[in-house]
Amino acid sequence: MIEESQLSEPQEATWCIGCGNFGIRAALKQAAIKLEVPHEELVLISGIGCSGKLPHYINMNALHGLHGRPVPIATGVHLANEDLKVIVITGDGDCLGEGLGHYLHGARRNVNIAVFIHNNGVNGLTKGQYAPTAPRGYESKTSPPPVGSPMMPVLPLPLAIVNGATFVARGFAGKRKMLIDLMVQAVQHKGFAVIDILQPCVTYNHELTWKYFNSHTYSLEEEGHDPSDKTAALEKAQEGYDNLPLGLFYKAEKPLLKEGLAIPKDGKLRMKENDLQKLQEIIDRRVIQ
Amino acid sequence: MDLNFNIGGVAGQGIDTIGDLLAQLFVGACFYTHTIKSYRSRIRGGYNYTQVRVSSEPVYAPVDEIDIVIALVKEGITRQRDQLVDGGVIIFDKSIEFEDMESCHFPAPLKETAEEVGGSEKMTNVAAVGTLLSVLNFPFSMIEDALSVVFKKKGDNIIQKNIDVAKSLYEYTQKEFKSKCRHDLTDAEKGACRDWLLLNGNEGLAFGAMAAGLKWISAYPMSPSTSVFQTIMQSAQELEIGALQTEDEIAAINMAIGASYAGARTMVTTSGGGFSLMVEGLGLAAMTETPIVIYDAQRGGPSTGLPTRTEQSDLMFLLFASQGEFPRVMFAPKDPQEGFEVAIRAFNLADRFQIPALILGDQHFADSILNIEHLDVSNVEIDRGKIAPDDIEDYKRYELTEDGISPRAFPGDKGKVVVSTGNAHLEDGHVTEDPIVRKAMVEKFLKKTPQILEEMQEPRIFGPEDAKTTLMTWGSTWGAAYEAMKILSSNGMSINQLHFCDVYPLRDETLRTIFDTADQIISVEQNSTSLFAKLVRMETGLAVHHEVNKYDARPMTARWIMKQLKEAGIE
Numbered sequence: 001m002i003e004e005s006q007l008s009e010p011q012e013a014t015w016c017i018g019c020g021n022f023g024i025r026a027a028l029k030q031a032a033i034k035l036e037v038p039h040e041e042l043v044l045i046s047g048i049g050c051s052g053k054l055p056h057y058i059n060m061n062a063l064h065g066l067h068g069r070p071v072p073i074a075t076g077v078h079l080a081n082e083d084l085k086v087i088v089i090t091g092d093g094d095c096l097g098e099g100l101g102h103y104l105h106g107a108r109r110n111v112n113i114a115v116f117i118h119n120n121g122v123n124g125l126t127k128g129q130y131a132p133t134a135p136r137g138y139e140s141k142t143s144p145p146p147v148g149s150p151m152m153p154v155l156p157l158p159l160a161i162v163n164g165a166t167f168v169a170r171g172f173a174g175k176r177k178m179l180i181d182l183m184v185q186a187v188q189h190k191g192f193a194v195i196d197i198l199q200p201c202v203t204y205n206h207e208l209t210w211k212y213f214n215s216h217t218y219s220l221e222e223e224g225h226d227p228s229d230k231t232a233a234l235e236k237a238q239e240g241y242d243n244l245p246l247g248l249f250y251k252a253e254k255p256l257l258k259e260g261l262a263i264p265k266d267g268k269l270r271m272k273e274n275d276l277q278k279l280q281e282i283i284d285r286r287v288i289q
Numbered sequence: 290m291d292l293n294f295n296i297g298g299v300a301g302q303g304i305d306t307i308g309d310l311l312a313q314l315f316v317g318a319c320f321y322t323h324t325i326k327s328y329r330s331r332i333r334g335g336y337n338y339t340q341v342r343v344s345s346e347p348v349y350a351p352v353d354e355i356d357i358v359i360a361l362v363k364e365g366i367t368r369q370r371d372q373l374v375d376g377g378v379i380i381f382d383k384s385i386e387f388e389d390m391e392s393c394h395f396p397a398p399l400k401e402t403a404e405e406v407g408g409s410e411k412m413t414n415v416a417a418v419g420t421l422l423s424v425l426n427f428p429f430s431m432i433e434d435a436l437s438v439v440f441k442k443k444g445d446n447i448i449q450k451n452i453d454v455a456k457s458l459y460e461y462t463q464k465e466f467k468s469k470c471r472h473d474l475t476d477a478e479k480g481a482c483r484d485w486l487l488l489n490g491n492e493g494l495a496f497g498a499m500a501a502g503l504k505w506i507s508a509y510p511m512s513p514s515t516s517v518f519q520t521i522m523q524s525a526q527e528l529e530i531g532a533l534q535t536e537d538e539i540a541a542i543n544m545a546i547g548a549s550y551a552g553a554r555t556m557v558t559t560s561g562g563g564f565s566l567m568v569e570g571l572g573l574a575a576m577t578e579t580p581i582v583i584y585d586a587q588r589g590g591p592s593t594g595l596p597t598r599t600e601q602s603d604l605m606f607l608l609f610a611s612q613g614e615f616p617r618v619m620f621a622p623k624d625p626q627e628g629f630e631v632a633i634r635a636f637n638l639a640d641r642f643q644i645p646a647l648i649l650g651d652q653h654f655a656d657s658i659l660n661i662e663h664l665d666v667s668n669v670e671i672d673r674g675k676i677a678p679d680d681i682e683d684y685k686r687y688e689l690t691e692d693g694i695s696p697r698a699f700p701g702d703k704g705k706v707v708v709s710t711g712n713a714h715l716e717d718g719h720v721t722e723d724p725i726v727r728k729a730m731v732e733k734f735l736k737k738t739p740q741i742l743e744e745m746q747e748p749r750i751f752g753p754e755d756a757k758t759t760l761m762t763w764g765s766t767w768g769a770a771y772e773a774m775k776i777l778s779s780n781g782m783s784i785n786q787l788h789f790c791d792v793y794p795l796r797d798e799t800l801r802t803i804f805d806t807a808d809q810i811i812s813v814e815q816n817s818t819s820l821f822a823k824l825v826r827m828e829t830g831l832a833v834h835h836e837v838n839k840y841d842a843r844p845m846t847a848r849w850i851m852k853q854l855k856e857a858g859i860e
Contacts, residue, residue: 010708010717010719011719011720038703040700040701040702040703040704040705040706041700041701043551043700045547055708055710056708056710056719056720059706060706061700061701061707061708062708062709062710062718063546063547063550063577063708063709063710064708064709064710064711064712064720065543065546065573065710065711066543066569066570066573066711069539069540069543069569069570072535072539072540072544072547073543073544073546073547073550074547075544075547076505076543076544076545076546076547076548076549076550076551076555077547077548077550077551078547079505079531079533079548080504080505080531080547080548080551080552080553081699081700081701083701084551084700084701101536101540102536102539102540102543105535105536257533261525261531261532261533262525262526262528262529262530262531262532263531264529269504269531269548269551269552269553270551270552270701271552271673271699272502272504272529272553273502273504273671274500274502274503274529274530275528276667276669278527279500279524279528279666280665280666282499282524282527282528283486283663283664283666286486286487286488287484287663288313288317288485288486288487288660289317289434289438
C-alpha cells in the first residue's frame with residue numbers, strides 16, 4: 001500500500017557517514033512497505049538525540065517531542081486513534097536515561113505501541129558522553145580513565161520482560177533482513193513491543209563498532225530459543241556485551257491497556273464530543289430534591 | 290437568617306458526611322449554603338472540620354462567627370469556643386470527657402443512640418444532625434424527607450434506621466436541652482427552589498470540561514486538584530472518555546499532548562508541585578501548537594508546602610512557566626458556576642488559537658461547596674478552531690497564514706502528513722535553524738495575542754461604578770471581598786469591587802476607567818506579595834494604592850478584610 005517514493009526523506013540526514021541510523025532508517029522503510037497499511041496510519045513519535053531526528057528524514061506522520069517522553073506521547077496518540085500504528089523512535093539516553101520510568105510503565109500497561117531503541121552506548125548528539133547502556137569502564141568525556149563509566153549498564157530487555165512487555169527483541173542495524181522482519185512483527189504485535197537495536201556510533205564509540213557487533217552477536221533462532229519460554233528469555237536477555245543474542249526473546253498475549261479504559265467502540269477520540277444528553281442526566285442526578 | 294455550623298472531629302469520623310447532609314437538608318428547604326472544609330494531609334486522625342454556613346440570602350464566603358458546633362472529639366469543643374456567638378451551642382457526644390461545662394455546652398448520647406437505635410456507630414453523624422436540627426426547631430418532617438433522598442440507594446431499612454436515630458435525638462434534645470436558642474426555624478418550609486445543585490469548584494470545572502467535549506484526561510493525584518480528575522473518571526464509562534492515572538505528571542501532560550495531536554480534546558489536572566513537572570510539556574504544547582487545558586489547584590507553597598490549604602501564589606509561575614516566549618491564556622474562576630463556564634471557554638480558546646489554556650483554582654475554590662443554579666449543557670458551544678479541509682494538497686501543519694493560525698489536521702487523515710516538533714520548524718513541521726523562518730514563526734505566535742485578547746473578558750465591577758474606594762480581586766477571594774464590600778457599602782462607605790476571572794492576557798479598559806474614577810484601589814489577595822497587583826502594574830503601569838494580603842493559607846472572611854482596611858485607616 002505504501003510506495004517507497006512516499007517515504008522519501010523530507011530533509012537530508014545530518015547523521016555522520018557510516019552511522020547505524022542509516023541502516024535503521026532503511027529497515028524502517030522496508031518494514032513500512034511490508035506492513036501493507038495506508039501511509040496515513042503510520043506515526044513516528046521520537047525523542048531527543050540523533051535517533052530523535054529520524055522523522056525528518058523519512059516522510060511519515062510524526063511528533064518529534066521531548067527528551068525521554070516519547071512513550072507517554074505515543075500512548076496518548078494510540079489511545080486517541082486506535083487505527084494508527086504508533087512507533088516510538090528513541091535512543092538509549094532518551095528511553096533508558098530520561099525516560100526509563102515511562103518505558104517501564106509503558107511495558108506494564110501493555111499499551112499497543114512499538115518501541116525501537118537506537119542503542120549505541122553513547123550520547124552522540126551532545127558529543128560523546130557515556131549513555132545508560134555503556135558498559136562499566138567505558139571511557140568518555142564524562143567518564144575519564146582510569147575508571148571509565150563507574151556503573152553497570154541498564155539492561156532494557158530484561159526490564160521489559162519483567163515489567164509486562166509482550167514482544168521483546170533485539171536487532172542490529174547491520175543485519176537488515178532480520179531487523180525488517182522484527183520491525184514488521186513488532187508493529188503487528190498487539191501490545192507493548194520493544195526492539196533493542198544495536199547501532200554503532202562511528203564518531204564517538206570506538207568499542208561498540210560494526211566489527212565488534214558483527215563478531216559478538218548470535219542468532220536466538222538458530223540456537224532454537226523458544227520465545228514463549230519466559231524464563232529462558234529472561235536469561236538470554238541478561239547476556240552481556242561479550243556475546244549478544246539477536247532476534248525474538250519473548251512473545252506473549254496479555255490484556256491491552258485500552259481494554260481497561262472507556263475508549264469509544266470505534267477506538268477513536270479524534271474530533272469527538274460527549275453525549276450532552278447523558279451528561280445532563282449525570283448532572284441531574286446531583287440536583288437537590 | 291444567617292447561621293454558621295462547625296462540625297469538628299478527626300479524619301475518618303464522618304464529619305464530611307454530616308456537613309454534606311446538613312447542606313442538603315437546608316438546600317432542600319430553600320436556604321443558601323456555603324461549605325468549607327478544613328482538613329489535613331493525612332488519612333486518619335488529626336483535627337479537621339467542615340463548616341456549613343446557611344442563610345436565607347445568597348452567601349459567598351465563610352464567616353468567622355459560629356452559631357452551633359458539633360464536636361465529635363474534645364478538640365472540637367475547645368478549638369472553636371472563641372468563635373461561638375452569644376447564645377451559641379456546642380453539641381458533643383456524652384462519652385467525651387469534658388468538665389469545664391458552660392451553659393452553651395450540650396452533651397448528647399449520640400454514639401449510644403446510634404448503636405442502640407440504629408444498630409451501628411456509623412449513624413452517629415445522623416444522630417448529631419438530629420440534635421442540631423432540634424436545637425434549631427427545624428421541622429422533623431423535613432429531616433425525614435431529606436434522609437429518604439440521601440440514603441435512597443441504601444434501601445428502606447437503612448433509611449428507616451437513620452430516621453429513627455435522628456428522631457430519637459431530636460426528641461431527646463427537645464426534652465433535655467434547656468438553654469434557650471436564639472433560632473427558631475419552626476416555620477421553615479420547602480419553597481420553590483427546585484433544581485439547585487450543591488457543587489464544589491472542582492466539580493463545576495469537571496462538568497464544564499465534559500460539556501466542552503473533553504475526551505482525554507491523564508493525571509497524577511495531587512491535592513487539592515484530584516476531585517476534578519475523579520469526577521471525570523466517575524463519568525468516563527458513561528460518556529466514553531479516555532482517562533488514565535499516570536506514573537507522574539510528566540507522563541500525564543505528554544499523553545495529553547499525544548492525544549491532542551491525534552485530535553482529542555484533552556486536559557490535565559494538578560497542583561503547583563505537579564505543574565512544576567509539567568513545565569517542559571507546557572513548552573512542547575506551545576511549540577507544537579497543540580491545544581491543551583491545564584488546571585492548577587493552588588495550595589500553599591513552595592515545595593510540598595500546605596497540601597490541603599489555600600493560596601493564590603502560583604500566578605506568576607504559570608504566567609512565565611517554560612523557557613521561551615509563547616501565547617497562553619489564564620483564567621481564575623471564582624466559584625463552581627464560573628468553573629463550569631471557564632472550562633468551556635478554555636477548551637474553545639485552546640483549540641481556536643492552538644495554545645495552552647491554564648486555569649488557576651485554589652483549595653478554597655476546589656473544596657468550597659455552594660448551591661448554584663442548575664447547569665444546563667444543551668446550549669454549550671464547541672469551537673474546534675481551524676481544521677484543514679479533506680481535499681487540501683501538500684498539507685503543511687505550520688502554514689504561515691494571515692492570522693498566524695494554521696489549519697489543523699491529524700495523523701490518520703488521508704492524503705496528509707502531519708509533522709510536529711518541539712524544535713524550531715518550517716511550515717511543514719521539519720526542523721530548521723534558518724533565521725528568516727525563525728523570525729516568521731515567532732511573528733506567527735505574536736499575531737495570536739491581540740486576537741486572544743479580544744476573546745478575553747473585562748473584569749466585572751460589583752457595587753456602584755463611581756465609588757471612591759475599589760477592592761481589586763481575582764479568583765476565589767471574590768466571595769469574602771464581595772461580602773465585605775456589601776457590608777461597608779451599606780454602612781455608607783463609597784466602595785466597589787473590581788474582580789478578574791480572565792487574568793491573562795489582561796484586558797485593561799475597565800481597569801483604566803476604575804483607576805481614573807476611584808481615589809484608592811486596594812488589592813486583596815491570598816498571597817504575601819500581591820502577585821496580581823504586580824501583573825497589573827507590569828501590563829499597564831498602574832499601581833494599586835494599598836495591598837491587603839492573607840498568607841496564613843486559610844480562606845478570607847469579610848470580617849477579616851474589613852479589619853485589615855480599618856487598621857490601614859481605610860474607612
